[in-house]
Amino acid sequence: MPGDGWMDIAPAPGPTADNVRRADSRHPLEFFRGRDFGGRYIFSLAADSGCRDLPEPPKLNGIKVGLERRGADHARLVLTLLDREHFDIFRALCDHLLAATSGLPHGANAAGLRQVLRRLGEWHDMLRRRRDGLLSVPERIGLTGELLFLRDVILPRLTPAEAAAAWRGGHRDEQDFAVGPWQFEVKTQLSTADQRLIIASEAQLDTAGSRLLLCHQGVAASPPGCQAFTLNGLVAELATIFFAAGPSAGDLFDLALEAWGYSRQDEYNQPTWVLTDRRLFEVREDFPRIVPAMLPAGVQRVSYEVLLRDCQPFAVDIAQTLDSVFA
Structure with a gap:
């Protein structure tokens, strides 16, 4: 998939770290694309402060939504593509999150994390309604x-x-x-x-x-x-x-x-x-x-x-x- 933003990133060299690259240097938040040790595509955003009482991440089919904690006020959100057949959805979701947070102040990663979690909840509801045929x-x-x-x-x-x-x-x-x-x-x-x-x-x-x-x-x-x-x-x-x-x-x-x-x-x-x-x-x-x-x-x-x-x-x-x- 040439030009998909992930293909030319090598898998991480070990299981304790990811190999990542800034998703968009012009974006006010520090989103990263990358690959983990297993070669799976990831998309992440971290904040060093302001991360108390974050909402729980939703569960998405084919995409793992992980919220890593390093201290009470630090958090890193990582989306991991589990099934390559869902790549188009994964890419569209990542592009949506970039667009949805493009108006935030430079470096407002904590506010971005909250907004991303809200958007992921909306995305989860949308996919569930599409699957179940339910109106919101x-x-x-x-x-x-x-x-x-x-x-x-x-x-x-x-x-x-x-x-x-x-x-x-x-x-x-x-x-x-x-x-x-x-x-x-x-x-x-x-x-x-x-x-x-x-x-x-x-x-x-x-x-x-x-x-x-x-x-x-x-x-x-x-x-x-x-x-x-x-x-x-x-x-x-x-x-x-x-x-x-x-x-x-x-x-x-x-x-x-x-x-x-x-x-x-x-x-x-x-x-x-x-x-x-x-x-x-x-x-x-x-x-x-x-x-x-x-x-x-x-x-x-x-x-x-x-x-x-x-x-x-x-x-x-x-x-x-x-x-x-x-x-």
Whole structure:
């Protein structure tokens, strides 16, 4: 594998040390590529101080994640490729860690170690979801919120076929629902979470050519009850409605779920949720947001956060507004 960064490094001469080379001399942290005594590829980062209470390293298939201690405040993190068949994943992971820490101050190895361990945990979760087909917890809450909005707001006002066609979130459109000239963006979060909205891109709150309503919903864990629901339960409830309306509506609903990455899993039977809050805001010119026209040439895919309290001046009456949208 010419140019892979490891091939021209010789195996370590003995079992007590590794043969390593600085991964990138321009990088602010001292990452090293190398090979151990057995010839296995390694990738490492060490810090001489600031390493108390580091999180435990995750377990990755085909890659050993070792955290070596030399005193209470010193640590060295070593990734070892155990199976050459996983080299592409190993290289991609190392490149990802280099990129993720490139903005840290020069020599901030301890902060880098913490960030790398967090990233490795995220990488572990991503690979597990890919293997198990599971949505992450934020994805489950997001899908649950869209299904609630579909059930409570869209379905009572449109035919099932029209409602299924209006649901665009699963297809990764910029907004979650489209009804004529109106667009709905649905943001759902735990009622205990920080009251801020995560906006995925500069286009998500762009009103060019349409009118946009932002719906904020809060959910909370709850014992089972008449108002409580699970993700699997919501899907089953809605599937009954859509398929009863005919194969066209049922197929559109299934396609949207598939695009979301949903397949029924026992893990989605918990937790049980209740809807605690639903508010509607109209996105107008002075709404707190970033839109494409604000960005300099070459800048795109900007994500940002909006404080919910700063949306309050744009709150609208839900019933009156929906009557206007669906008139």
